[in-house]
Amino acid sequence: MSTRALDAATVEELVSAAAAAPSIHNSQPWRFRLRPDTSTLEVRADRSRSVPAADPQGRALHLSVGAAVLNLRVAARHLGRAPEVRLLPDPAEPDLLAAVGLAAPAAAPAPGTERLYEAIPRRHSSRAPFTGEPVPPAVLDELVEAARAEDATLRLPDHEETARLLELTAEAERRNVTDDAQRGESRSWIHTGETPPFGIPVDALGPQDQAGRLPMRDFSAIHAAEHRAPAPFEAEPRLAVLTTEHDTPADWLRAGLALEHVLLAATVHGVRASLLHQAMEWPYLRWEARDPHQGPGYVQILIRLGYGPEGAATPRLPVGEVLDPS
Numbered sequence: 488m489s490t491r492a493l494d495a496a497t498v499e500e501l502v503s504a505a506a507a508a509p510s511i512h513n514s515q516p517w518r519f520r521l522r523p524d525t526s527t528l529e530v531r532a533d534r535s536r537s538v539p540a541a542d543p544q545g546r547a548l549h550l551s552v553g554a555a556v557l558n559l560r561v562a563a564r565h566l567g568r569a570p571e572v573r574l575l576p577d578p579a580e581p582d583l584l585a586a587v588g589l590a591a592p593a594a595a596p597a598p599g600t601e602r603l604y605e606a607i608p609r610r611h612s613s614r615a616p617f618t619g620e621p622v623p624p625a626v627l628d629e630l631v632e633a634a635r636a637e638d639a640t641l642r643l644p645d646h647e648e649t650a651r652l653l654e655l656t657a658e659a660e661r662r663n664v665t666d667d668a669q670r671g672e673s674r675s676w677i678h679t680g681e682t683p684p685f686g687i688p689v690d691a692l693g694p695q696d697q698a699g700r701l702p703m704r705d706f707s708a709i710h711a712a713e714h715r716a717p718a719p720f721e722a723e724p725r726l727a728v729l730t731t732e733h734d735t736p737a738d739w740l741r742a743g744l745a746l747e748h749v750l751l752a753a754t755v756h757g758v759r760a761s762l763l764h765q766a767m768e769w770p771y772l773r774w775e776a777r778d779p780h781q782g783p784g785y786v787q788i789l790i791r792l793g794y795g796p797e798g799a800a801t802p803r804l805p806v807g808e809v810l811d812p813s
């Protein structure tokens with residue numbers, strides 16, 4: 488690519504790839520703006536779509552935006568650019584979460600980019616039971632490497648530690664469904680019938696675990712009629728724990744980049760993923776989720792990995808509604 492300017496079609500392709508990222512409750516809390524003079528795409532937090540009961544600090548918002556930045560980077564490489572990502576580039580503007588410089592052409596195709604790029608539209612959160620077939624060690628190693636590439640750590644807990652993390656998640660889930668603010672908020676993002684371009688269609692939800700072992704988030708807690716019949720889930724869930732060394736907004740963004748890198752790499756291998764964020768929403772439970780044997784580190788999210796049906800697609804806001812005029 489010789490030209491450095493970004494035409495409208497390229498910007499649209501970049502923003503639409505970014506917006507395909509996962510976000511808490513499919514809130515899509517991001518906005519984009521092109522700076523044509525420097526061919527830079529700025530990524531801002533959109534706090535009008537924040538989820539204050541579940542995420543009072545905006546930590547999950549940063550994770551969501553970080554995931555969008557990873558997609559933007561992958562799409563830029565696919566388009567022959569060498570993206571330069573700066574996180575929190577302006578201390579005077581804390582809602583400017585990232586600036587992605589796109590002026591430079593890529594010297595050579597980045598290995599692995601195409602497979603990740605193709606995985607962007609195929610990645611969906613899955614809330615269904617998995618088959619129980621183990622994820623091969625070589626694939627897990629690749630996911631660990633994907634997190635490390637973004638300065639985060641993906642830990643693979645053993646049986647005992649998995650049981651402990653699931654119990655913390657179950658406790659968080661119990662609190663979430665009995666806390667008025669949490670329950671009302673999560674319910675407000677679930678849509679039946681005519682769905683707006685944000686939030687989660689009821690068809691994308693899954694059943695609860697018949698054995699009560701896997702505490703899947705009960706988005707429909709106050710609408711019993713929408714509950715599906717409980718179903719058997721895998722007996723030995725494969726969890727992965729995403730952690731960062733520190734816990735600043737920049738770490739939360741890095742965790743989001745790492746989360747999406749892991750999820751795209753999993754998608755490449757046909758591995759499905761569910762996100763279990765409940766324990767992160769209660770400070771004591773989040774603190775307890777740290778593994779004291781692994782040294783310091785802040786848990787950012789739990790990921791459940793396995794094989795099963797593809798998750799349902801969820802809607803996205805049109806590019807025009809998240810792209811501000813230059």
Ligand SMILES: Cc1cc2nc3c(=O)[nH]c(=O)nc-3n(C[C@H](O)[C@H](O)[C@H](O)COP(=O)(O)O)c2cc1C
Pocket residue numbers: 507508509510511512513514547548550551554610611612613614686687704761762763764765788798799800801
């Ligand atoms: C920070 C974060 C936390 C999330 N927490 C949960 C969760 O606890 N339970 C769940 O089922 N999905 C969770 N999700 C997944 C979102 O609901 C999902 O990304 C969104 O609905 C869009 O759907 P998609 O991932 O299939 O594109 C989370 C996503 C993010 C980024």
